Amino acid sequence: MSLEAIVYVSTASWKPNQGELESLLASARARNLEYAVTGALIYHEATFIQYFEGPPLGMDVVYGHIRHSTLHHGIIELLRQPVAERAFPNWTMGFTVSTDSPLLELATEKFLATLRNLPPDRSGSDGRELVLEFWRNFRKGR
Numbered sequence: 001m002s003l004e005a006i007v008y009v010s011t012a013s014w015k016p017n018q019g020e021l022e023s024l025l026a027s028a029r030a031r032n033l034e035y036a037v038t039g040a041l042i043y044h045e046a047t048f049i050q051y052f053e054g055p056p057l058g059m060d061v062v063y064g065h066i067r068h069s070t071l072h073h074g075i076i077e078l079l080r081q082p083v084a085e086r087a088f089p090n091w092t093m094g095f096t097v098s099t100d101s102p103l104l105e106l107a108t109e110k111f112l113a114t115l116r117n118l119p120p121d122r123s124g125s126d127g128r129e130l131v132l133e134f135w136r137n138f139r140k141g142r
């Protein structure tokens with residue numbers, strides 16, 4: 001089964017309250033389970049960064065819902081690439097609220113600058129590793 005991964009950042013349209021985040025996650029997880037999509041979502045001060053992965057068909061369905069959600073706007077796709085295996089096999093969608101600013105650095109400028117400085121044939125996989133490393137370190141600290 002072929003797999004692809006997408007990373008994007010976006011801006012929340014308003015400050016979601018606990019209930020809104022919970023219902024967002026509940027609907028996201030139910031659909032992800034149905035379409036075999038896994039990944040992680042991080043929220044920090046009006047910025048979402050999401051990594052998700054799955055079979056191309058399921059990814060299209062899920063990404064369609066993500067793009068059309070009124071809860072956020074200004075989606076910037078940072079990465080889209082085929083992957084050999086899942087990074088989040090056990091998460092229909094992990095979620096955490098970040099209180100640290102490093103997320104924002106990672107979210108756009110640092111991420112894109114890092115990709116620009118890599119040889120073209122390595123840029124995709126190293127971009128993915130950058131996000132995964134952030135997630136691992138971030139979770140370790142909690």
Ligand SMILES: Cc1cc2nc3c(=O)[nH]c(=O)nc-3n(C[C@H](O)[C@H](O)[C@H](O)COP(=O)(O)O)c2cc1C
Nearest residue numbers: 027028031032048062065066068069070071072093
């Ligand atoms: C930050 C964010 C992440 C989302 N992640 C997923 C997801 O992983 N899977 C999914 O099926 N839908 C996802 N969605 C879409 C929601 O599950 C849901 O379809 C959407 O929030 C409905 O919003 P609306 O009522 O504003 O259209 C996401 C939406 C947002 C804003």
